Amino acid sequence: MVGNPNSGKSTLFNALTGLNQKTGNFPGVTVDKKSGFLKIAGEGLDHTVNVEFVDLPGTYSLYPKSLDERVAFEVLCNPGNEDYPDVTIIVADASNLKRNLFLVSQIIDLKTPVILTLNMMDLVEKEGDIIDTVRLSEKLGVKTIAVSARSKGGVEALKQALLQPLPVPQYDFVDIKKLAPELIDDIAGIIKVNSDFAAFQIINNFSEIHYFDKEPGKKEKIAALLNAETIDTNKLQSQETVERYKVINRIAEECITHKSEVKTESFSHKLDSILTHHIWGYAIFLGILFLIFQTIFFLAAYPMKWIEMLFVSFSTLASHTLPHGELANLFVNGILAGLSGVVVFVPQIALLFTFIAILEDTGYMARVSFIMDKLMRRFGLNGRSVIPLMSGVACAIPAIMSTRTMSSWKERIITIMVTPLMSCSARLPVYTLLISLVVPADKTLGFFNYQGLILMCLYLIGFIAAMTAAFVMQQILKAREKSYFIMELPVYRSPQWRTVWLTIFDKVKSFLFDAGKIILAISVILWFLSSHAPSGTMEKIEKKYEDPAVTSKYSEGERNAKISSEKLEASYAGILGKSIEPVIAPLGFDWKIGIALVTSFAAREVFVGTMATIYSAGSSDNTQTIREKMHAEINPETGQPKFSIAVGFSLLIFYAFAMQCMSTMAVVYRETKHWKWPVIQFLFMGTLAYISSFIVYHLLK
Amino acid sequence: MKSLPLMNLSQLKIGESAVINSFTDKHMALKLLEMGCTPGEVVKLDRIAPMGDPIAITVSGYLLSLRKAEASTILVSLLAAKI
Numbered sequence: 001m002v003g004n005p006n007s008g009k010s011t012l013f014n015a016l017t018g019l020n021q022k023t024g025n026f027p028g029v030t031v032d033k034k035s036g037f038l039k040i041a042g043e044g045l046d047h048t049v050n051v052e053f054v055d056l057p058g059t060y061s062l063y064p065k066s067l068d069e070r071v072a073f074e075v076l077c078n079p080g081n082e083d084y085p086d087v088t089i090i091v092a093d094a095s096n097l098k099r100n101l102f103l104v105s106q107i108i109d110l111k112t113p114v115i116l117t118l119n120m121m122d123l124v125e126k127e128g129d130i131i132d133t134v135r136l137s138e139k140l141g142v143k144t145i146a147v148s149a150r151s152k153g154g155v156e157a158l159k160q161a162l163l164q165p166l167p168v169p170q171y172d173f174v175d176i177k178k179l180a181p182e183l184i185d186d187i188a189g190i191i192k193v194n195s196d197f198a199a200f201q202i203i204n205n206f207s208e209i210h211y212f213d214k215e216p217g218k219k220e221k222i223a224a225l226l227n228a229e230t231i232d233t234n235k236l237q238s239q240e241t242v243e244r245y246k247v248i249n250r251i252a253e254e255c256i257t258h259k260s261e262v263k264t265e266s267f268s269h270k271l272d273s274i275l276t277h278h279i280w281g282y283a284i285f286l287g288i289l290f291l292i293f294q295t296i297f298f299l300a301a302y303p304m305k306w307i308e309m310l311f312v313s314f315s316t317l318a319s320h321t322l323p324h325g326e327l328a329n330l331f332v333n334g335i336l337a338g339l340s341g342v343v344v345f346v347p348q349i350a351l352l353f354t355f356i357a358i359l360e361d362t363g364y365m366a367r368v369s370f371i372m373d374k375l376m377r378r379f380g381l382n383g384r385s386v387i388p389l390m391s392g393v394a395c396a397i398p399a400i401m402s403t404r405t406m407s408s409w410k411e412r413i414i415t416i417m418v419t420p421l422m423s424c425s426a427r428l429p430v431y432t433l434l435i436s437l438v439v440p441a442d443k444t445l446g447f448f449n450y451q452g453l454i455l456m457c458l459y460l461i462g463f464i465a466a467m468t469a470a471f472v473m474q475q476i477l478k479a480r481e482k483s484y485f486i487m488e489l490p491v492y493r494s495p496q497w498r499t500v501w502l503t504i505f506d507k508v509k510s511f512l513f514d515a516g517k518i519i520l521a522i523s524v525i526l527w528f529l530s531s532h533a534p535s536g537t538m539e540k541i542e543k544k545y546e547d548p549a550v551t552s553k554y555s556e557g558e559r560n561a562k563i564s565s566e567k568l569e570a571s572y573a574g575i576l577g578k579s580i581e582p583v584i585a586p587l588g589f590d591w592k593i594g595i596a597l598v599t600s601f602a603a604r605e606v607f608v609g610t611m612a613t614i615y616s617a618g619s620s621d622n623t624q625t626i627r628e629k630m631h632a633e634i635n636p637e638t639g640q641p642k643f644s645i646a647v648g649f650s651l652l653i654f655y656a657f658a659m660q661c662m663s664t665m666a667v668v669y670r671e672t673k674h675w676k677w678p679v680i681q682f683l684f685m686g687t688l689a690y691i692s693s694f695i696v697y698h699l700l701k
Numbered sequence: 702m703k704s705l706p707l708m709n710l711s712q713l714k715i716g717e718s719a720v721i722n723s724f725t726d727k728h729m730a731l732k733l734l735e736m737g738c739t740p741g742e743v744v745k746l747d748r749i750a751p752m753g754d755p756i757a758i759t760v761s762g763y764l765l766s767l768r769k770a771e772a773s774t775i776l777v778s779l780l781a782a783k784i
Contacts, residue, residue: 060735060736061735063731063735065732095762095763096761096762096763097762098737098761098762099736099737099761099763102735102737234727234728234730234731235727237731238727238730238731238734241731241734241735241739242734242739242740245734245737245739249739249741268764269747272747272748272757272764276748276750276751276757277751278751278752281751282751366766369766370750370755370757370766371750371751371752373750373754373755373768374750374752374753374754374755375752377768383755482728482729484729484732484767484768484771485755485766485767485768485771486732486733486736486765486766486767486771487765487766487767488736488763488764488765488766489757489763489764489765489766490763490764491763491764
């Protein structure tokens with residue numbers, strides 16, 4: 001299934017396959033491949049036919065510009081691709097027929113069996129236009145079915161059409177061969193192509209095509225052929241486009257009847273006057289942002305608490321029922337703890353994507369890009385960068401994955417690089433603990449409470465740092481291609497709940513499986529580091545506390561807490577913490593904080609749990625106790641509380657800026673396909689964090 | 702309707718319509734052509750974003766947003782306003 005963005009392709013895909021979908025990867029790229037399955041019982045057939053539908057990313061043409069478009073291109077142009085279709089279902093927005101027919105015409109020329117589905121016919125009728133589908137089908141020479149993906153009208157007809165034998169289009173929509181006759185023949189001589197247009201595509205997009213990487217001999221031959229002549233691919237493609245539109249205009253004239261020349265000002269137009277207004281536009285956007293953040297932070301807190309409680313009771317149950325030993329320890333403190341660290345973010349991600357899916361589905365997100373583009377451009381970004389930056393407040397991982405639709409490499413890289421500076425939700429527990437430690441709760445500034453104000457400032461600082469970093473990178477990075485902002489502003493429509501649900505389902509699933517694996521693995525490694533020590537050390541500690549002279553001073557609970565605290569200090573993680581102490585001492589951090597910095601690599605919120613163990617606060621869900629213990633810690637050199645304002649703020653700033661998330665780095669690697677980018681990101685964020693913390697510490701000391 | 706001398710699409714005022722004549726930047730032209738901005742097509746300037754850029758035009762029945770710099774690569778002839 002292929003079609004323009006906003007053509008309702010995904011809605012139709014969902015209507016056909018429902019929940020019977022799976023997400024995989026297209027070979028060689030990270031773009032998600034959605035396949036759906038359906039059993040069709042044919043009329044007059046005594047058996048059902050299993051059909052696999054593949055939902056290709058939305059595209060306006062078969063010119064590969066963005067990553068998404070390249071996938072559509074590779075699948076449709078390469079007969080050797082494992083997803084090369086038996087039948088191409090093109091979904092076209094009938095209310096926008098001419099532009100949609102452009103892609104249709106290209107696909108016809110690829111010579112695969114085609115079914116054209118005309119979606120949104122209701123909209124056409126509402127506008128008073130009439131499309132003669134029979135005539136259109138005749139003119140195009142392909143089977144044409146009017147569907148309504150929303151109300152499922154026409155879906156049955158489409159299913160039945162799939163069972164009929166479909167001919168390969170017998171004619172050329174435009175005569176491609178006349179544009180480059182010799183070259184097309186030469187290409188066809190080297191590699192098997194199904195159509196002149198496929199050969200033409202190879203000529204024009206050779207550097208973008210990877211599908212004959214496996215046949216280096218042929219690839220070299222084509223490269224040599226194309227190098228031998230100076231080919232103006234731009235001119236060729238422009239000619240092709242103009243030719244296509246000439247035919248399309250003729251067809252459209254014959255098949256579309258416009259009822260009236262003068263159209264009344266549409267609902268979308270009126271709504272746009274408000275939503276892109278120079279004051280109301282921004283006010284409404286800010287209002288929506290505020291609503292989203294409120295929901296993410298306050299509404300999501302409840303299910304997050306339930307999930308944590310669930311995991312706590314799980315681990316209690318497990319540690320009571322499982323036989324004591326290494327395996328039980330690994331299961332409870334390594335795997336369960338790691339899983340809990342993953343699952344706990346699901347409510348926030350689900351809620352965030354509820355909003356984003358609704359805003360995208362209604363067409364509002366395109367308007368946000370429209371009003372924000374100029375502002376973002378000053379910082380080397382694009383109006384389309386707004387969504388990743390917004391999502392970054394919940395979690396950088398889905399945010400970075402959502403940059404795939406950006407066609408400019410430079411803007412995409414900058415967006416990926418700066419998104420982790422937005423304060424994600426894993427930082428929130430760290431912020432909360434540290435703020436409550438150094439800022440009195442009762443202090444207020446007029447209407448505002450100081451703690452809340454500082455929390456807000458941290459989010460703001462993250463945002464400012466992201467924009468500044470973007471600005472700097474804009475100066476350094478060279479653009480591979482011109483940045484552009486040619487984008488459709490779709491007509492406003494009410495959201496499709498089915499689409500919204502499936503989007504949420506999909507995002508949560510990919511977060512759980514993609515990020516989850518890494519977080520879990522890191523958790524297990526960190527569990528090992530923090531529960532194991534050079535041989536003999538752990539036993540010594542246990543022995544020490546078996547001595548009645550020592551034991552009598554403490555209650556049972558205190559004794560256990562002391563043991564875990566000392567064990568952590570002696571563990572590999574403790575050794576690591578101590579060994580980095582000289583490096584972090586200028587920031588006001590000691591080895592205890594050092595351990596927490598190390599363990600934070602699984603997920604930043606692990607900081608709280610680690611602090612709880614180090615300060616032997618017993619259970620980590622009791623913030624009150626950790627805070628009191630940390631508060632009571634005295635710096636032996638100064639005799640003042642260890643967690644002074646200087647240390648507290650220095651640590652806050654460090655957490656705001658430092659790249660302490662292995663899963664994000666792994667996702668950055670996957671999306672950029674190069675280790676260079678996560679490494680640069682780690683170094684620049686680390687340096688920024690170090691220098692800023694250093695300054696903050698010395699200013700406040 | 703009488704056609705006036707050529708101008709840039711970015712010079713239109715809100716509500717004005719024009720006919721696309723040609724393109725000055727061939728790389729940009731390809732992207733614009735693909736989106737249905739073909740020579741001979743009527744476009745109307747619908748909206749200008751709050752900060753003066755980008756702009757939104759109606760072309761072949763839908764709303765297309767593009768930056769001023771991009772719009773200035775499109776040469777158009779203004780259509781005399783309908784009375």
